[in-house]
Amino acid sequence: MEVGASYEFEAEEWFRVSDNRHEYWDWLNELAGLVGYHWRNPDANGPGPFRELILYGRHTGTIGAIASAKLVADFDTWDQRARTFKDDAFYEHYALMRSMFQYAATDGAVAVRSY
Numbered sequence: 284m285e286v287g288a289s290y291e292f293e294a295e296e297w298f299r300v301s302d303n304r305h306e307y308w309d310w311l312n313e314l315a316g317l318v319g320y321h322w323r324n325p326d327a328n329g330p331g332p333f334r335e336l337i338l339y340g341r342h343t344g345t346i347g348a349i350a351s352a353k354l355v356a357d358f359d360t361w362d363q364r365a366r367t368f369k370d371d372a373f374y375e376h377y378a379l380m381r382s383m384f385q386y387a388a389t390d391g392a393v394a395v396r397s398y
Contacts, residue, residue, distance in 0.1 A: 296386050317364060320333070345393065345394050351384040
């Protein structure tokens, strides 16, 4: 995707991932804990699992197909650990997020909106 470009879409799918932004932010913090991310780590802004969500997922924006495909791979890699990391609600959200990025991974995008 190019910054400032306009795009048309053939189909859309809506995914509601939380009832409010604080619930979503709490889940992002749990996701960061799953992969051992901490903002004080020297490599905190470098590449790593779920970095697109952990670093930018709290903001409004668009995640394109390439980043979506990378996130799907992250979800697949960490799936077994995620199943036992927290409670069922954490994993249900994890699976929903994976399906959202899977939908966009080929030639789509995810528009992140926080209300």
